[in-house]
Amino acid sequence: xxxxVIHILNGPNLNLLGSREPGIYGHQTLDDIxxxxxxxxxDLGLETVxxxxxxxxxLVDMIQAARGLAAGIIINPAAYTHTSVAILDALSAFEGxxxxxxxxxxxxxxxxxxxxxxxxxxxxxxxxxxxQGYLLALHHMADLIAPSST
Numbered sequence: 001x002x003x004x005v006i007h008i009l010n011g012p013n014l015n016l017l018g019s020r021e022p023g024i025y026g027h028q029t030l031d032d033i034x035x036x037x038x039x040x041x042x043d044l045g046l047e048t049v050x051x052x053x054x055x056x057x058x059l060v061d062m063i064q065a066a067r068g069l070a071a072g073i074i075i076n077p078a079a080y081t082h083t084s085v086a087i088l089d090a091l092s093a094f095e096g097x098x099x100x101x102x103x104x105x106x107x108x109x110x111x112x113x114x115x116x117x118x119x120x121x122x123x124x125x126x127x128x129x130x131x132q133g134y135l136l137a138l139h140h141m142a143d144l145i146a147p148s149s150t
């Protein structure tokens with residue numbers, strides 16, 4: 001039986017994790033996060049596909065490509081959190097659960113970071129837990145997509 005596929009999508013500048021403002025975003029790289037998500041996903045019976053782009057349209061394309069293929073999407077839209085109606089619209093066309101993840105607590109940062117367009121579609125939001133937020137999201141996603149027992 002095929003394992004459910006979870007797409008883990010990452011927005012602009014997350015390719016610089018580990019070297020970009022480690023006091024805010026931590027020391028783990030995106031490759032470290034991908035490795036940890038793959039390992040935990042396997043333990044949870046999930047297949048993970050991690051992608052990153054600095055381009056809004058590419059992220060929209062990734063979300064659209066997940067339709068019909070992915071059981072759920074975990075997304076860290078990074079700076080597009082606060083600006084992208086296009087990403088919100090693409091997520092709204094996705095049928096499965098969506099979990100929004102932020103490494104930092106966006107509510108303790110600059111005022112403009114406190115609003116998220118993506119949250120209007122997200123089934124859950126995890127912020128301020130660093131790279132562990134991705135793992136928390138995978139645990140929650142496994143619960144969201146698990147067949148309900150009768």
